Amino acid sequence: MKTRIKELRARDNIxxxxxxxxxxxxxxxxxxxxxxxxxxxxxxxxxxxxxxxxKIEEIFTLD
Amino acid sequence: xxxxxxxxxxxxxxxxxxxxIGSAVVVALLVYWAYQSEKPFDxxxxxxFGACILIVGLGLYFKIGNLKNVKAGLEPTDExxxxxxxxxxxKAFEVSIFMWVLGVLFFADIDPASKVMxxxxxxxxxxxxxxxxxxxxxxGISDED
Numbered sequence: 001m002k003t004r005i006k007e008l009r010a011r012d013n014i015x016x017x018x019x020x021x022x023x024x025x026x027x028x029x030x031x032x033x034x035x036x037x038x039x040x041x042x043x044x045x046x047x048x049x050x051x052x053x054x055k056i057e058e059i060f061t062l063d
Numbered sequence: 064x065x066x067x068x069x070x071x072x073x074x075x076x077x078x079x080x081x082x083x084i085g086s087a088v089v090v091a092l093l094v095y096w097a098y099q100s101e102k103p104f105d106x107x108x109x110x111x112f113g114a115c116i117l118i119v120g121l122g123l124y125f126k127i128g129n130l131k132n133v134k135a136g137l138e139p140t141d142e143x144x145x146x147x148x149x150x151x152x153x154k155a156f157e158v159s160i161f162m163w164v165l166g167v168l169f170f171a172d173i174d175p176a177s178k179v180m181x182x183x184x185x186x187x188x189x190x191x192x193x194x195x196x197x198x199x200x201x202x203g204i205s206d207e208d
Binding site: 038 | 135136138140141144
């Protein structure tokens with residue numbers, strides 16, 4: 001799975017820790033998401049999309 | 064919100080203190096065992112000692128990592144850490160079953176009573192696995208599990 005999380009964090013000037021705090025996960029989870037090494041649950045994907053005010057499919061794309 | 068964060072920090076600290084005390088007890092027992100044992104140590108003793116130190120060390124490493132997360136205002140566990148734990152537990156179960164069976168087959172100098180005990184233990188592991196599998200097949204798994 002590909003994600004635009006790193007790009008969107010840079011756009012909104014949010015650190016990995018801040019994003020992790022906002023969506024209630026550990027920083028390591030954000031690291032794995034950015035590397036495309038973890039597929040988030042629907043809830044987590046939804047929470048992340050709310051932080052960036054975008055649709056889920058605009059942030060996450062399946063390979 | 065601040066109250067919830069404080070409760071999480073307190074629970075994590077309590078859990079970490081318990082882990083640190085437990086680890087200290089294990090290390091103290093290992094040292095006592097090493098002191099009481101006949102020297103020089105054979106290879107088995109070194110392997111056991113090394114494995115115990117590794118387990119205690121890794122346990123402390125994960126606990127300290129959790130505590131750092133909590134201090135940074137993050138959750139000590141989340142969906143990914145739970146899935147990793149589940150996967151590790153499943154692998155450990157799989158490997159253990161084979162390890163015990165192979166151990167019983169290839170270590171000829173185990174007395175018959177011990178072989179029966181080990182066999183019952185392996186069967187027990189299989190039974191618990193089947194029962195939990197049936198249970199979760201019926202009730203499903205919620206997001207919180």
